[in-house]
Amino acid sequence: MGTFDILFYHFFNHFKLKKNKKANSIATFYVSFLQCSLLLLLGVFFAKFFRKMHMDTMSADKAWTLFVLVVIFIFFKNWMYYGGRKRKVLNAKMIKNKKLTYNIYMLWFLPVVILALTLVLLQAV
Structure with missing residues (x-):
């Protein structure tokens, strides 16, 4: 079980008590948003690194288009992955760890x- 699965489970259990119908959507959105922000950070880092190394690998327009396509893929993948069956399997695996160990805020x-951090890196020369 990966890090994102554990984070999904904690979010799902936290919001299951408060917003029963929307808990799965909120947890899926959080995991997708976290993955997309990490992807953006890595993309900006490598773009700055390649620019400093004077490598022309891809234009900025193509990179942003690729980023948008990957974001759409991530949201769709997580929607399918955490749909129903995977959430039940996660529930069965994590049933012994009922206590939330992470602060939700x-x-x-x-x-x-x-x-x-991505914005700071984007503004860096």
């Missing part, structure tokens, strides 16, 4: 920090 703050 810190988990929401994580993608914001990643996006802020």
